[in-house]
Amino acid sequence: MNNHKKNLAVCLTFTVLLAAGCLLGLFLPKEDISYSERRRLAPLPVLSADTWFSGRFMSDFENYAADHVWRRDSFRTVKALVQTKLFGRLDENGIYAADGHLAAMEYPLREASLSRAAERFRLICDKYLSADNPVYLSVIPDKNCFLAPQSGHLSMDYAKLEKRMAQKADFAEYIRISDLLETDDYYLTDPHWRQEKITDVAERLSQAMGASISKDYKKHTLDQEFYGVYYGQAALPFAPDTLCYLTTEATEGCRVYDWQNERQIPVYDQKLAAGRDPYEMFLSGSLSLITMENPDAPSKKRLVLFRDSFGSGIAPLLISGYSEITLADIRYIHPDTLEKFVDFTDCDVLFLYSTLVLNHSETLK
């Protein structure tokens, strides 16, 4: 190839790629949502004198243009592969792959955040509970706890975190569950635990709280593939998970009420399993306040479970031991408003939180 042909090829390649990018950007139908990142994509900004001279139109257009690149997810994967394979980066956007899992580097330990979480829990106890209410606390380690020591990624001192939380929340009896968990108890591409792998955790918690739960589980496996939240964030090519759920007689017969939307909901929502975040199938995902009623319960025992999203997976396993479980997520509902909905008389109270929330407790109201 002589120089002229080579230069022609360079010019043509550049022109065609830029023109194609321009035409696809201008005329391709636009998506509203990025399912892999689970967020709304930037809309086309409105052009007006105000938005132009304030510079808002330009900054919004930059976001719009970056969000609506043709085959954006594929381009993001190219970037992730260049970062990890070519530049040898050990993590991508704080997410790393190890032992067949994707995990987030949860680091460093934020003492002030633990103190704040404990203070929020104490506030609830002081406001609503009496000496007759048994109060429990349990901490769910995120999977970085198990993966990082082997893979060499950064991680917190999880034993220290548990110890600190138990000390700071001295009004609650601490139930240790970290010894029952291991890497494979979590989804490959998602931070959450697998319901079918945590029956031992449910057993430990119920025993500690004096409840007796059914062990007669029936396992169901969904057909659709499950790509978790880390998959979208890392944009690395990764095999999907399968999603399973467990039923008992109690889950079959139980009624679930969503106070936030004032409606009955199923324990396992099959429609949500096919949606953008299949993990939302467990008790319909991130709802502020729900009540599970078990009409066939062997006792009148009631539980108020202060929880994050991990609680949605375990509550169905606990319901057989209780006549009622109220799940409150104080990231979405202020504790002061709970008295309108929750009767705390003679109920057990469990604060069950993952390290991901405790280490970022600014999200707690």
Place this chain on the structure above:
Amino acid sequence: MLFSSISFLYYFLPVMAALYVISPGKLKNTSLLFGSLFFYAWGEPGYVWVMLFSIIQGYVFGLLVQRYRGQWAGRLFCVLSVCISLSFLFYFKYADFFIGNFNAAAGTSVPLLRVSLPIGISFYTFQMVSYTIDVSRGEPAQNNIIRLAAYIAMFPQLVAGPIVRYSDISGQLADRKHSLDGAAHGIRRFVIGLAKKILFANQFGELCSVCLALKEQSALSCWLYAVGFTLQVYFDFSGYSDMAIGLGELFGFRFSENFRYPYCSASITEFWRRWHISLGSWFRDYVYIPLGGNRVGRARQLCNILAVWALTGLWHGAAWNFVVWGLLFAALLIAEKIWLLRILEKSRVFSHVYVLFFVTVGFVIFGAGDLPEAVHRLFGMFGAGGIAPASPEALYYLKSFAPALAAGAIGATPAAAGLLKKGSAKKGWNRLLSVAEPVFVAAVLGIVTGYLADGSFNPFLYFRF
């Protein structure tokens, strides 16, 4: 608008290039000017008038200076034009710095102006000043305001240089050749600059951010920051210059080089002949030589060097750490002038270590928010204040960024370019490289698009100067 953005790559550039190609010869400068004004207004809609005013006053005074050249009125018009240009720069960039220092010294509380800095004002002000001075020195003034405006506002070099001298491109503004070979060369240069910015500079920027955010600082994390920032500044700024030069070639202009592998220098004197060449030569021709240059006595010459480098520092930013950064180089240049250069010539290894050490230290001062922060970071590099030599976090980030740092260190030398040059001299290799070039262009564009689609807004470091 950033060169390294989707809106520039896939919206502005194709439309601008198409407009330019279809414009008849006489209207090419006009289409370039309007495209450039749109490009500038995209990033700075409120300050287009500042640049337009600067262009109009430069145009009018340029003609007046030419008409009265050699007379006192000509000198007066030249001084007036320079003062007007510099007064804008002073108002927007330095007023608060001087008010703040005046308040601190006099114990007063004169309110700060708190005006935002128009993008690229340091660059286009210097171009305007050089134009007026060149006209007063005998260069013909530009009669065509479109050409002058196209020179000042030309988008490839508008916001972060290189500082293009009017005398260098006055002929090209009137008549320039467009060729396939020139365009291909410009594309290659642009793509290399894009890769430097996105793949390297941003990578090192990320390293700097994580190092500064570490809960537990250590000497290793301080060094990682220092090395990361030194590489970031180089790849960021030289990447921008490559893109500017490449885009210039695409539109038929030839800008002079702004970087020549500065980290390979064997002395600071050589470093400044290779780093931001257009700024160094501007200060030499418009400040140092008019002050007397090398033709005055030793003491005066050293004072001139100090003045020029204090101004060079201040040009980069209105803060004392920039002044100290400039004066550090002034001290080293003076030392080299008097005796150090003779010692450096004796050992290649020592001279390179010496340059890299002081350049790195210099950039730690340069990158700090203020002087106390600079001192704190420098102390940290040498373990002062009882900080640990290393920490698990610093070791992790060293491991994670080691391949990028190694690639950056090699990329900052002429090794890769030398290898390509040798390869292209061999027939078989030349064939392979010929096929590889369009593939390289496509691959870099694809990878860069991936980074831009995944990333957020990441402006060039030199936009703030």
